[in-house]
Amino acid sequence: MSEEKEVTIYDIARHLNISATTVSRGLKDHPTINIKTRRKIAEAARQLGYRSNTFASSLRSKRTQTLGVIVPRLNSNFMSSVLAGMENAASREGYNLIIAQSLERADKEMDNAQTMFNKRVDGLLVSLAYGTESIRHFDDFFSRKIPVIFFDRVAVHPESTSIIIDNHAAAYQVTQHLIEQGCKRIMHLGGNMALNVYSERLRGYKQALRDHKIAFDEKLVLTGNLSEDFGASTAAHILQLKHKERPDAVFSANDTAAVYCMIALKQAGLSIPKDIAFAGFNNDPISKVIEPNLTTVNYPGYNMGQAAVNTLASHLNGETSITDTNTIVLRSELIVRDSSQKNIPSR
Amino acid sequence: MSEEKEVTIYDIARHLNISATTVSRGLKDHPTINIKTRRKIAEAARQLGYRSNTFASSLRSKRTQTLGVIVPRLNSNFMSSVLAGMENAASREGYNLIIAQSLERADKEMDNAQTMFNKRVDGLLVSLAYGTESIRHFDDFFSRKIPVIFFDRVAVHPESTSIIIDNHAAAYQVTQHLIEQGCKRIMHLGGNMALNVYSERLRGYKQALRDHKIAFDEKLVLTGNLSEDFGASTAAHILQLKHKERPDAVFSANDTAAVYCMIALKQAGLSIPKDIAFAGFNNDPISKVIEPNLTTVNYPGYNMGQAAVNTLASHLNGETSITDTNTIVLRSELIVRDSSQKNIPSR
Known part of the structure; x- marks a missing residue:
């Protein structure tokens, strides 16, 4: 040695x-x-x-070999995959993970950040809360050169790296696929547009319409919390539209809303994809169980978790610096299933 | 004050x-x-x-206000609910959570325990790995009076409390419900019988058969990893049985295997519940999406996580002692849905 x-x-x-x-x-x-x-x-x-990182860490008394993780909610299929990937990478790199959830609230996220700071974590991994409007509560970290990495729901900061998928490109691809199936009135179900993930998906959707000379219709964009109830109430809204105002496809920014909208429309006697085609986002387990199976975007949570920890560890080891990297974009993929394929005989 | x-x-x-x-x-x-x-x-x-707990903690230099959590896998629907409940209780009680996954391997669980010990956690929350046969690797904790609580997949130890649901009673209830629907050849899909959760469910199933004078048939018990593939291969097995040897109901120890068995049987033309009734376990999101919706047992993961942390915190505060309590049993409930109801017209 x-x-x-x-x-x-x-x-x-x-x-x-x-x-x-x-x-x-x-x-x-x-x-x-x-x-x-x-x-x-x-x-x-x-x-x-x-080694520059030696300097960064020498500002504090010593390394704790601990990384802090702040997420909106622990109990989501996506986040549990992210955590599994993080734990895997962290245990290989000799780090422990301390976890906290903001419950989508900015004030809880501030508390979490303070706690992590006091626990002297070597670095921080954050996916921002729904309610977060500023990232000033991470200033203690930035000013002491404790690295912060944002993942999935991110904010831009010169001393931080963001790890995301290309939400714009993925949404563009979904919308283009629906257009190629002959759909012309495509409804989009979105989340809080203050969050990059949802605003980028909306932008991708709009861009695809524009590129295919389909006029954007504001009335076809519904936003909400993308819950089961939101999916069901969207179905109720669709059913009370006049026939020629009805969408011929729905592109939802998550699978849950898509699936519960499908269930309600099927119960009302509509045929999917014949009457309305469907596409979701996330590739949650329910997307493979709903009939017809849901076309969706595979969101690589496990890989995102691994990438976030590996990037942080590599920075802490002084091998790379997150101040040099602005964004790391992971590959996502469109998974075409029966819910969107109008051109094949329905099964 | x-x-x-x-x-x-x-x-x-x-x-x-x-x-x-x-x-x-x-x-x-x-x-x-x-x-x-x-x-x-x-x-x-x-x-x-x-206060005796002051003594216990004085053996080590100081409290870290940190609890360790070791689970088989972070990326399961049940475990993510448990973690969300734990984080909620921990943050209210002023504790941080350090998490680790054993990936179902005893050797990784040993490493995890050692790491948690070195991190000087104030207490440990453990759900045991598939491969764990002894709990000797927690002896360092027991001998230093660092409290250990087992949850869900548990082991008996005089200085530890276990937090579980009554798996025996829940499985009894499921089996009895299927018998009440007129089922006589009930197949049981189980997991590793070295784990309390699966052995107790098998015992409950057998007891219900015995109490209703139905002979136990070993050939109707299949064990495996309860994955999607296991569910599909179980369907293939059922389909190649002679008609009178076929089960008229399947009670699976998780929802995943039940759902993927149903999907394969439906594709082969069988009608559920008419030809075969189904019941699962866990109340995962897929159970509400499969058609017909799956009868299952609601497994209170969030509550289990909260109860585990509250019990540990109360012990650490010297209010109660986990050496006085052997087991804490949480309520679970049978949720009857269409997959098992032979007595109503199929929808």
Whole structure:
């Protein structure tokens, strides 16, 4: 085993014949140190093999080998896959996970962040709450160079990386697929448009309509909490529309709303996909059980969890830096099933 | 607010005019302290209002306000509900949760336990892995009086409490319900019989048959991993049986196997519940989507998670002791849906 000693700011200070405080400030890009000196310090740090993360962590007393995870809700199919992937990667990298749920509330997310900070986590993984409008409550982390990674529901910050799927492209693909099946009045069921995941899906839907010369009709976009009840009430809304105003397809931003809308429409005697085609999002287990099986987008929760932890670990090991990376986009895929295929005989 | 000071071993030592070391050892029932002295110490501790849990935690440097959670897999519908309940209770009680998954392997569970121990968790919540045959790897916790609570998949230990549902009674109820529908050849799909949850369900099934004078037929019990594939292959097995050997009902120990068995049988032209009635276990989201909807047992994961953390917190606060409680049994309920109702016209 290598016995090589870790290079410290004192080694850099000795090398440059300046004070350790100056080195420390220089590495932080502190404005009181002039640019030339900052450059000299950075060069010496590189030459001597100083690891920047050592610096970041030396701001606190010691590493805890613990990562904090804040999610809106633990009990969702997607989030449990994410957590499983995170735990797998974390245990391989020698980290423990501390978990907390915001219950979609900004105030609880603030509390969670404070708790994680006090627990001295080495890094933080966050999927933002429905109610979150600012990410100022993570400032303590940013100012102390404790890395924060946002995943799925993300916010842009210069010192953070976001891990997402290309929601715009996925929604575009779904909508285009429905258009190719001959659908012209495609309804979109969306969530809170303040969240990137839902606003991007709406944008992708609109773009596909535009590219296929289909006029966008505001009345065909319904937003809500995408619950079972929302799905059922959407069906009731569709049924009371005049025939020529009815959609010939529904693209829902999750599977739950799509499935419960289908169930209610089937009970009312409509045939799927003949009367109305359906597509969802997430590839939840229910999408393979509903009849006809639901066309959907496979959302790689497990991979997203692994990628988030691996990125954080690699930053903490000083191998890569999350301040260099803005966004990591994971592959998602359209899974075409019977609920959207108008061109084949119904089974 | 009360300003009363916590009673320490030094108070007891002064009171009895002996050394604090003797008090500490006496409270630990250390063999080097004679029985009479141990009794005197215990009495003084009671008189002065010394809290035993303070003692337990004083064995370690300090409380971490952290609870460890070890589960077989994070990505299951049941476990994500449990975790959500745990997080809710933990955050109310001021504890953080560290999570780990054993991936059903005993060796990983041992590693997890060691990690949690090194992280100095104040208490441990465990649902045992498929492969676990002994709980010796929790001895470090027991010997240091760090409370361990088993939930769902449990093991008996004098210093631990188990939190479960009455699997025997639930399975009895399901089987009796199927018998009341006129079923006489009821197949049971079970899991690893080394685990309490599955062995108890088998026992409940057998007891109900016995009480209704139906002979137990070994050939009607299939065990496996209760996956989608297991459900589908069970259907293939049923279809190749001679007509009079076919079951007229299937009671599966989870919903997944029941649902995928139903899907395959329906594809083969069988009618449910007319030809074969079905019942599952867990009340997973798919049970409300399969047609006909699946009769099942509602498994209160969220409540189980809350109860486990509340019990642990109450022990750590010195309000109750888990060494006094052997088992906490939560209510589950039979949810009768169309898949098992032979006596009503099929919809």
